[in-house]
Amino acid sequence: MFGYYLDLAWRSLRRNSVLTALMVLAIAVGIGASMTTLTVMHLLSGDPVPTRSGTLFYPQVDPDTSLRERKDPSDVMDYHSAVDLWRSRRADRQTLVTSGEIKLRAVDAHKPPLMIEMLATTADFFPMFDVPFQYGGSWQPGDDEQRTRVAVISAQLNDKLFGGANSVGRTLRLRDNDVRIVGVLKPWRPSPQFYQVAGGRFSNGNTGAFYSKPEDVMVPFFTGMEVGDGSFGVFNCWRVPDDLAHLQDAPCAWVSMWVQLDSPAKAIRYAQFLADYAAQQKGLGRYTHADDTRLPSLMQWLDYNQVVPSDVRLQAWLAFAFLAVCLFNTVGLLLAKFLRRSGEIGVRRALGASRRAVFAQCLVEAGMIGLLGGAGGWLLTLLGLWLVRRQPAAYADLVHLDPAMFLTTFTMAIMASLLAGVLPAYRASRVAPGLQLKTL
Numbered sequence: 001m002f003g004y005y006l007d008l009a010w011r012s013l014r015r016n017s018v019l020t021a022l023m024v025l026a027i028a029v030g031i032g033a034s035m036t037t038l039t040v041m042h043l044l045s046g047d048p049v050p051t052r053s054g055t056l057f058y059p060q061v062d063p064d065t066s067l068r069e070r071k072d073p074s075d076v077m078d079y080h081s082a083v084d085l086w087r088s089r090r091a092d093r094q095t096l097v098t099s100g101e102i103k104l105r106a107v108d109a110h111k112p113p114l115m116i117e118m119l120a121t122t123a124d125f126f127p128m129f130d131v132p133f134q135y136g137g138s139w140q141p142g143d144d145e146q147r148t149r150v151a152v153i154s155a156q157l158n159d160k161l162f163g164g165a166n167s168v169g170r171t172l173r174l175r176d177n178d179v180r181i182v183g184v185l186k187p188w189r190p191s192p193q194f195y196q197v198a199g200g201r202f203s204n205g206n207t208g209a210f211y212s213k214p215e216d217v218m219v220p221f222f223t224g225m226e227v228g229d230g231s232f233g234v235f236n237c238w239r240v241p242d243d244l245a246h247l248q249d250a251p252c253a254w255v256s257m258w259v260q261l262d263s264p265a266k267a268i269r270y271a272q273f274l275a276d277y278a279a280q281q282k283g284l285g286r287y288t289h290a291d292d293t294r295l296p297s298l299m300q301w302l303d304y305n306q307v308v309p310s311d312v313r314l315q316a317w318l319a320f321a322f323l324a325v326c327l328f329n330t331v332g333l334l335l336a337k338f339l340r341r342s343g344e345i346g347v348r349r350a351l352g353a354s355r356r357a358v359f360a361q362c363l364v365e366a367g368m369i370g371l372l373g374g375a376g377g378w379l380l381t382l383l384g385l386w387l388v389r390r391q392p393a394a395y396a397d398l399v400h401l402d403p404a405m406f407l408t409t410f411t412m413a414i415m416a417s418l419l420a421g422v423l424p425a426y427r428a429s430r431v432a433p434g435l436q437l438k439t440l
Contacts, residue, residue, distance in 0.1 A: 002364070009365035016337060020369065023333045027373025027420075030326030031413045032380025037316040039381065039405045040388060043398055044211065044308045048190040049298065051130055055092075055260050056298040057267060059085060061278050062289040063253060066238040073292050074253045075198035076235045081281070082255040086122065090273050091259035092266065093124040096221045097195050098255045100231035104217065105173040106161040116157065118174065119215035120224025120232070126152075128260050129195065134158075136168035136183035139220055147222045152183040157216040172217070177227040179219060188214060191398050192307050194298060195258060198235060205310025211395035271295045327420045330369075334424040338362055345431045355429040362425035363418055370417025374410040381409055 013020045047053050062073035063081050077085075086094050102118045105111070125131065126138040135158075139150045151172055158167055170181050192210040200207050219227065230245035234254045241250035261267045274293045282290035296304060338345075345358055381401060388399045401409075 005361045005364040006368070008361055009368045012337075012341070012365055013368060019333060019337055020372075023330050023337075023369050024372045024376060026326040026329050026333070027370060027413055027417055028376025028380055030323035031373060031377025031409060031416070032384060034316075034319040034323040035377060035381040035405065035409050035412065036384030036388065037312070037319040038408070039385060039401055040312055040395075040399055041308060041316050042405055043191060043400075043402075044312060044395055046191060047299065048192060048194045048302075049129055052128065052260070053298045055262050056128065057091075057259050057261055057270070057295050058298070058301045059257055059259060059270075059274050060294040060296070061085075061274065061281075061287070062292055063281075063287060064236075064238045065251070065286075065288045072201075073289070073294055074236065076253045076256045078251070078253050079248045079255055080286075082257045085257055085274075085277065088273070088277075090270055092262050093128045093260035095122045095125040095128055095258050096255055097121050097125070097258065098221075098224070098232050099196065099215055100228050100233060102174050102217075102228050102231050107171045107173055107178070109161045109170075111161055114160075116217055117215040118224065118228055118231075119218040120221045120228065121218055122221045124260070125195075125218070128258065129190070132186040132188055134184045134186040135166045136181070139182055144220045144222060147226060148220060149177065149179045149223060149227075150182045150220065151179040152185065152218040153181055154185050154214060154216045155187045156213075158184045174217065174219070174227045179223070179227070189398065190214070191395065192302070194302060195256065197302060197305050197307060198256060200305025200307060205306065205313075207305070207307050208309050208394045210305070210307050211393075211398065213394075267295065323416065327416055330417065330420040331423060334362075334366060334369075334421055335427060338424045338428040341428070342431050345428055349431065358431075359425045359429040362428050363421050366417045366421025366425065367414050369421075370414040371410065373417060374413030377413050378406070378409045 049056065059077075060073040060075070061077060061081055063078040064074055082096055086096050097119065098121075099117055099119045101115055103113055104116045104118075105113045122144045123138055123141040126133075131138075133152075134155060136152075138152060139148060142148075143150060151174075153161075153167070153172070155164075158164060161167070162170070167181050167184055171178050172181060173179075192207075193212055193214060194210075196212075197210050200210070224232075225248065232247060232254060234244070234247065234250075234252045237250065237252035239251040241247070241252055244250065247254055259270060261270055271293070274295060275291075278287055278290040278293045281287040348358065349355075385399050385401060389396050
């Protein structure tokens with residue numbers, strides 16, 4: 001029976017080709033607009049570390065000693081709090097993160113100097129975040145405290161300086177310090193750059209910078225303090241520091257810390273440890289707000305910072321409103337199309353077709369229009385994403401149509417057309433056969 005309905009629907013669509021084209025175009029444009037923005041939303045709001053996100057947490061304490069009341073603890077820590085917690089080794093893994101811009105030269109590559117972003121972190125950074133390597137590997141945990149002059153570089157920098165060859169063992173000069181390359185990453189592009197996310201609540205929705213590319217050079221944290229001293233960014237200061245070029249003792253927050261806790265019980269114990277640490281620091285006179293420590297998970301931290309830019313969310317709402325307008329137009333066109341066939345439907349009803357059969361036949365025709373509209377919507381979505389990739393946005397190069405969103409395109413088109421077809425199909429199924437036969 002379904003095949004018979006398909007045949008009837010195809011004949012009907014061909015018989016009214018102009019009307020069919022208008023309905024397919026309406027659905028294609030609505031689906032194309034909504035799927036373009038929905039795909040961008042899907043890519044920007046995904047899990048950046050799906051294999052480990054359930055075990056990654058972001059400790060928060062409040063080192064700010066100013067007298068004003070605070071609703072939330074600071075988004076990052078001061079140097080001493082971060083290093084204290086890192087050295088305590090209470091988590092399965094822990095890493096410190098901060099970054100800054102620095103001058104780089106490849107000693108034997110005969111390339112002009114570059115200004116690049118340098119990440120100062122610790123050895124656990126790489127296994128914690130599943131960072132892939134193309135050549136070599138990360139430095140050893142002992143290299144952090146020993147301030148070993150080693151570095152891991154990105155695939156993009158390796159291509160630029162060494163033509164993509166294995167550069168492990170070669171030397172880079174960061175400012176006036178030589179570091180030896182021990183690892184080269186594979187192309188790695190977390191979305192967002194989650195380990196640097198902070199301050200989203202103050203950005204008024206302008207969070208596109210969270211989707212920037214990872215840093216080109218990564219060095220051990222304390223090595224970074226030496227070779228990049230004075231180049232790291234500050235999140236906030238609660239007193240004017242004596243020397244902004246040396247932030248280790250400054251009353252400023254500028255270091256992020258991540259921990260890996262492999263079970264809920266460990267997360268509970270670490271949260272208590274964090275509270276005890278803050279209380280201890282308050283007893284020592286270093287903290288004034290010790291009762292507000294937090295330990296959000298990775299996804300909670302991203303939600304808290306509202307990492308999806310507000311303009312992307314607004315565009316998504318506008319696109320779905322546009323899809324609704326297209327569907328209203330489709331409802332009108334389908335209603336006109338079905339009621340023009342009242343005579344034909346009356347004959348079918350007189351020959352024994354039930355109202356349910358007429359209703360199902362009309363919905364099959366609406367679904368076929370949705371399938372054709374989905375094909376058009378898919379092409380328009382590809383065009384829309386191509387235009388998005390040409391925008392000067394940090395996330396532009398991330399935008400593509402994955403298999404899940406490809407299937408969603410056709411599913412949404414068919415569902416939308418079926419929804420638009422319910423009322424016209426119902427009206428067509430209520431056609432009185434006797435009245436229609438008299439008019440023939």
